[in-house]
Amino acid sequence: MNTEQTESSTQGLSQILPDGEQTAVWHSEAGFAAPTSLEYADDTMRADQALKKMRNGIGLLWRGDFQNGRQLLQALGRRLDRKTKADHGAEPIAARFHRYRMQQAQRARLLGLLLIRLESDNAIALRRAPAWEQAMLQVxxxxxxxxxxxxxxxxxxxxxYEWRRKGVLIADCDFRIHPHYGVFSPSRAEYLALLMQAPLPDNYRSAVDIGTGTGVLSVLLAKRGITRIIATDSSPRAVACAQDNVDRLGLADQVTVQEVEFFPEGCADLLVCNPPWLPGKVTSSLDAAVYDPNEQMLKGFLQKARQHLKPGGQIWLIMSDLAQLLGLRAAHELTQLFRDNDLRVLAVYEAKPTHARAGDRSDPLHEARAQETTSLWCLAPIDTEN
Incomplete structure (x- = not known):
């Protein structure tokens, strides 16, 4: 099979299957390249045998019972996880992080080589295959x-699809957010609580939510009484997701969603941003919610914020100190960025994470996660009186 890597997250390559049957298109939402060769696999294949082939770059097109294929994938994952945990020793946390991330990327690439053929009508022609056509249709x-x-x-x-159908209940709130595929779910309740905790001046009527994702921050601001909110995101999926949530909650009169990389035209009383918290290279489309290459989003937001802020307005930035704890950012680098952009700190609201990984001692990064603090930085231009 001739293959090549494309820049998009969905690759379109016509592939000839092993026995010369009908061609199929290679498709990867994560942007992975097609395997260098392809073989059929069925219920007789053992996990060790499959893993050996995968390590040689061979894609395994599953032709057996669907549920058995699912069990094989789980067995492969367990083998790779044992290797990952065994490899981490007493090395420095920064080196441990880089090694862990490399291993996770390798894990995803290898597990991604167990393949299923999806028909034109989104059906899966295998024994005991579930009817997932509706879920496939949305992606x-x-x-x-x-x-x-x-x-x-x-x-x-x-x-x-199940998260989107059922929605995610927002802690201490009376509504659910429905995340779409490829849009980061608001699973970190502590930063949402911080947004509700910070005092909001009575005269604030307008806000801009940069990198809105699911739209959850815009919804919270609307619930707090902001009457004109513009939510922006450069991802078409995020824009569709945010619009869906705004419409579900009947907030379309207060919140406008726009596909914009950073700021829309005009100025607002409040500018809010929750950028990816870790500086680092994005190796797949799914990394974009976690890693900010060269901190482009963080720096771009801080550099342009003053131009879009009304007199007396504030800038709210949600960040974690996990990057500092992992050795990816110097201790005072964030506050130096504020000074470089003529911004002063009005207040800082902090919270400890409550998610499960913060207490998981088997996590190679537990040392950093256990100390992590999430902060809401309330900023204003240095020449602006509060």
Missing amino acids: YGSEHPPMLVSLRELLGVVGA
Whole structure:
């Protein structure tokens, strides 16, 4: 099979299957390249045998019972996880982080080589295959040729569909947010609580939410009485997701969603941003919510904020100190960025994380996660009186 890497997260390559049957298109939401060769696999294949082939770059197109294929994927994951945990010793936290991230990327690449053929109508022609057409429709659409996709990706699509259908209950609030596939779910309740905790001046009527994602921050601001909110994001999926949530909650009169990289035209009383918290290279489309290459989003927001702020307005920045704890950012680098952009700190509201990984001692990064603090920085231009 001739293959090549494309820049998009969805690659379109016509592939000839091993026995010369109908062609299919390679498709990877994570942007992974197609395997260098392809073989069929069925219920007789053992996990050790499959892993050996995968390490040689061979994609395994599953032809057996669907549920058995799912069990094989789980067995492969357990083997790779044992290797990851065994490799981490007493090395410095920064080196441990880089090694852990490299291993996680390798894990995702290998597990992504167990493949399923998805028909044009989003059906899976395997024994005991579930009817997941509705979940597939929301990600892959209704018009596409037969596709080869990773089983791991399919399970992620279905999991996201269930989150979208049921919604995520926002802590201490009376509403749910419905995340779409490829849009980061608001699972960190502590930063949402900080946004509700910070005092909001009575005369503030307008706000801009940069990198809105699901739109959850815009919804919270609307609930707090801001009457004109513009939520922006450069991702079409995030824009569609935010608009869906705004419409579900009946807030379309208060919140306008726009596909914009940073700021819309005009100025507002309040500028809010929750950028990715870790500086680092994005190796797949799914990394974009966690890693900010060269801190482009953080720096871009701080550099341009003054131009879009009304007199007497504030800038609210949500950040974690996990990058400092991992040795990815110097201790005073963030506050230096504020000074470099002529911004002063009005107040800082802090909270400790409550998610499960913060207490998981088996996590190679537990040392840093246990100390992490999430902060809401309230900023204003130095020449502005509060």
